Amino acid sequence: MEAPGQALLSVRDLHASFHTDAGVVKAVDGVSFDLRRGEVLAVVGESGSGKSVTAMSLLGLLPSPPARVSGQVLWKGRDLVGLAEPEMRKVRGAEIAMVFQDPMSSLNPLHTVGRQIAEVVRLHTTSSKRQAWERAIEMMDLVGIPQARRRAKSYPHEFSGGMRQRVMIAIALACDPDLLIADEPTTALDVTIQAQVLELLQETKERTSSAILLITHDLGIVAGMADEVLVMYAGKVVERGPARDVFYRSRHPYTLGLLAALPRVDDEAADNRLRPIEGTPPSLIHVPSGCSFHPRCSFRRLETCSVDEPPLAAHGGEAHRAACHFAEDVVSVAPADLQRSVPSAAAAAPGP
Amino acid sequence: MAGSILASATAEAGDLAAPALDGGQRDGVLQRVARRPSGVVGLLLTTFVGVVSSFSGWIAPGDPFLLGNPALLPPSGGHRFGTDNLGRDLFRAVVHGMRTSMTVVVWVTVISAVIGITIGAVAGYRAGVVDRALMRVTELFQTIPRFFLALLAMSLFEPTLRTLIIVLGLTSWTLLARVVRAETLSIRTREYVESARAAGGNDVHILVHHVLPNILPTAIVVISLGASRVILLEAGLAFLGLSDQDRMSLGFLINNAQQFLEQAWWMSVFPGVAIVLAVLGINLLADTFNDVLNPLLRREPAGARGSILRMPGGEV
Numbered sequence: 231m232e233a234p235g236q237a238l239l240s241v242r243d244l245h246a247s248f249h250t251d252a253g254v255v256k257a258v259d260g261v262s263f264d265l266r267r268g269e270v271l272a273v274v275g276e277s278g279s280g281k282s283v284t285a286m287s288l289l290g291l292l293p294s295p296p297a298r299v300s301g302q303v304l305w306k307g308r309d310l311v312g313l314a315e316p317e318m319r320k321v322r323g324a325e326i327a328m329v330f331q332d333p334m335s336s337l338n339p340l341h342t343v344g345r346q347i348a349e350v351v352r353l354h355t356t357s358s359k360r361q362a363w364e365r366a367i368e369m370m371d372l373v374g375i376p377q378a379r380r381r382a383k384s385y386p387h388e389f390s391g392g393m394r395q396r397v398m399i400a401i402a403l404a405c406d407p408d409l410l411i412a413d414e415p416t417t418a419l420d421v422t423i424q425a426q427v428l429e430l431l432q433e434t435k436e437r438t439s440s441a442i443l444l445i446t447h448d449l450g451i452v453a454g455m456a457d458e459v460l461v462m463y464a465g466k467v468v469e470r471g472p473a474r475d476v477f478y479r480s481r482h483p484y485t486l487g488l489l490a491a492l493p494r495v496d497d498e499a500a501d502n503r504l505r506p507i508e509g510t511p512p513s514l515i516h517v518p519s520g521c522s523f524h525p526r527c528s529f530r531r532l533e534t535c536s537v538d539e540p541p542l543a544a545h546g547g548e549a550h551r552a553a554c555h556f557a558e559d560v561v562s563v564a565p566a567d568l569q570r571s572v573p574s575a576a577a578a579a580p581g582p
Numbered sequence: 583m584a585g586s587i588l589a590s591a592t593a594e595a596g597d598l599a600a601p602a603l604d605g606g607q608r609d610g611v612l613q614r615v616a617r618r619p620s621g622v623v624g625l626l627l628t629t630f631v632g633v634v635s636s637f638s639g640w641i642a643p644g645d646p647f648l649l650g651n652p653a654l655l656p657p658s659g660g661h662r663f664g665t666d667n668l669g670r671d672l673f674r675a676v677v678h679g680m681r682t683s684m685t686v687v688v689w690v691t692v693i694s695a696v697i698g699i700t701i702g703a704v705a706g707y708r709a710g711v712v713d714r715a716l717m718r719v720t721e722l723f724q725t726i727p728r729f730f731l732a733l734l735a736m737s738l739f740e741p742t743l744r745t746l747i748i749v750l751g752l753t754s755w756t757l758l759a760r761v762v763r764a765e766t767l768s769i770r771t772r773e774y775v776e777s778a779r780a781a782g783g784n785d786v787h788i789l790v791h792h793v794l795p796n797i798l799p800t801a802i803v804v805i806s807l808g809a810s811r812v813i814l815l816e817a818g819l820a821f822l823g824l825s826d827q828d829r830m831s832l833g834f835l836i837n838n839a840q841q842f843l844e845q846a847w848w849m850s851v852f853p854g855v856a857i858v859l860a861v862l863g864i865n866l867l868a869d870t871f872n873d874v875l876n877p878l879l880r881r882e883p884a885g886a887r888g889s890i891l892r893m894p895g896g897e898v
Contacts (some may be wrong), residue, residue, distance in 0.1 A: 291776070323783075330773050341795070349791065
C-alpha cells in the first residue's frame, strides 16, 4: 500500500469489464499508475482504448449491472473501489472533479450557468444560496468569463463553446478539488480556444497545487502540458513514462505510430499525406493473443509476439516502461523515419 | 432584442456571446401561447370556465336541486337559461354542474399527474429491472377500460364524487407515465446528467434539478390533453346516472333533457354548450401548449403543425 502523502492517487491493477450478450468486454485491463500533487498525467490512446472508462471507474461512475470494476484506486490512502455510494458522492465533485468533453451538452439548457455552478457548491458545502451564488460569480471570474456577475444569469445557449467549457471548468473547480479529471476537454473546441482552455487548466493547477488527469487523443496537447504520459491500447498500458522520454525515445510501436500519425505543417517531404496506423483497434471481447497490438505492428515477429504477452518492463531508467518485446529496436526509430518509409523493421524481420 | 444580439456579437470578446438561438426563446410560455389565436381562445375559455366554477356560489347562489319554479319555462330575465321539467333553475344547475366537472378534472389531473410523473420518472431513470416491472404494471392499468371500471366502482361503492375522483385518478396516469419514462430515458444519458453525477449529485438531486424540469413541457401537454377527456368521462357517467346524487352534473342535466328535446330545447342546449366550452377550451390550450412546448415543433409556424402527442379517439 502506498504511503499517504507520497502519491495523491495511486491506481493498482485496475480492471473494468462489461458483461454483454456478445461476451465480456475488458475495457480496462490491469492499469496502474501514480499521480502526485502538481503533476499532469496524460492518458492517450485511440477511441476505445479504455481512457474514458479508466476515468469513470476512478469515480465509480460506471453503471454497475453491466460494469465490473476491480483492483485498487487509492485516493489519499483510501481505496475508492467498492466504496459505498454516499461516501463516493462526497469525493465526487469535492475532492475529484471532472470536466467532460462536450461543453455543448454538459450543461443543463434550462438553468442559468450561475445556478449550475452554485448547485455544486451547495451539494458539498453548507453555504447558503446567496453564498453559493457569490462563489459561482467568483469562479466565473476566475476562469476568465468577463462581466461574471451579469453573465451568471445567462443560459448556456447564450455562451459560445469556449465560454461554456470555462463554465464547466468553473463547476469542476468550485469546491477546490485536489484532482481534476479532464476527459478530452478541448476536443469540441477550435484551436485558439483550445490553447486558452489548456492554459486555464495549467494555471489553476499551479494555483491550487492540485493534479490533473488529462485524457486525450491529441498528442499536441500532451506535449504542451503533461509531465507523465500513459499510452493505452486495448485496455492496457503499453507505455508510460515522463513525457519527454515517451515522445523522444518511444519504446512501443503503438506510441511511435501515434506520433507518426500527427500531421506536420513543417514537413517538406514529397507527399504530405497522413500516416494512419494500419488496421483498426481490436475487439475488446476477442483481444488478439500475445501482444494485443501485434496484428497492426510493423516490428512484430509472429513466433514471439502472437504468443507471449510482453510485460510492462523498465527501459532506460525505472520511470520509463514499455510493453514490447522489441522495445530496444523501436527506440532506434524516430517517428519521422516511420513517416517516410513504412514499414521499416518489419521488412528486415519477416514472420516465420 | 435584435440590438443586444448585434451588440454582443460584435463585442470585442469574440467568443463571449453566441446570439440567442431564436428571439422567441426569451419570452415566457404564456406570452408564446397568447401569440396564437387558438391559444388566446383556449386561454379565455379555460379561464372563463375556471372562474365560473370557482365562484359558482356567488354567481348562482342557492341549491341547484331546488324545485318550486314553474316547470319548462323558456329562458327569460328571471331564469336566464329557463327551468327544467321539475321547475329547477337551469342557470344555477349549469353553473354548479360546471363546478362539479372542474372539481373532478382538477383532482383527477393532480392525482394522475403525481402518479404518472413519479412512475414514469423512476422507471426511466432507474431503467433495467425496475423499468420493466413498472412498465408491466402500467400496461396492466392501460388494459382496464376506465369507463367501465368507474361504472363498476360507482355502483359497488358509495357513489360519491370522491369515489369517482379516486377511480379516475388511479386509472388516468398511464399515458403520462409512458411519455415521461421515454423522455427520462433519453435525458438520463445526457452529458449534463452524467456531469451532475460526477459532481457528487445524488439521484434525488438529479431527478429534481435535471430530469423533471426537462420533462415538464411534454408532461404539461399530456396532462392537459388528458384533462379534457376527464370532463367527458364525468359527464358520461353522470348521464348514465352514476354520479354523486348530491352534486349537480352536466351529464345528469343532459340525460334529463332527453325526454323534452321537442318541448324545451334550452334544457339540453345550455348544459351541452357548457361541456363543449370546457372541453374545447382545454383542448385548444393543450394543442397550443403542444406547439409551444414541444421542442420538435417549436419553430414551425402555427399553420403547418402536427402533433406527435395526438390522442387516439375518445373512450366515451
